[in-house]
Amino acid sequence: MRWVIPCFLLAGCSSDSYTKMFDVPAPGGAYVAQAESLNEGTLGSRRYRIFIESADGSARRQVFSGTNGWIAAPAWQNRSTLIVPFCFGRIVSVESYLPWKGGDTVRFRTSTSTLIHVHVVTAPDTVIAGVSYCRSDEELPVIREKVTG
Secondary structure, three states, rough: OOHHHHHHHHHHHHOOOEEEEEEEEEEOOOOOEEEEEOOOOOOOEEEEEEEEEEOOOOEEEEEEEEEOEEEEOOEEEEEEEEEEEEEEOEEEEOEEEEEEEEEEEEOOOOOOEEEEEEEEOOOEEEEOHHHHHHHHOOOOOOOOOOOOO
């Protein structure tokens, strides 16, 4: 009987659906990166996931999931490269290469590709192409709406 009250308290603080945090269209508008979060309750656990969806809604794929930590709005570096700022958390999964044409050529050593690439930034105050990610002075995200799933 003494376990009933703590169970109700934990259950009462959990959310069973993800909440939309960000919708970030790619340059040119062919794709949208969507970030969502799920508050798991009193113990402070929070889950995050990011999807990339085609603008016409014909294709959607989860490209990132993680727990706890801090996430900021994903940023498109160009039409083929998505950067996910995620600091002080645990990365559960990343799909870093999608078989979808992004539009800009990405070069690495002797390889080139126009397919979409996803890069996760985890180090505080990382600067990529003059843009700072995982800044400690960055405002916390505002959660907008519930998403079932």
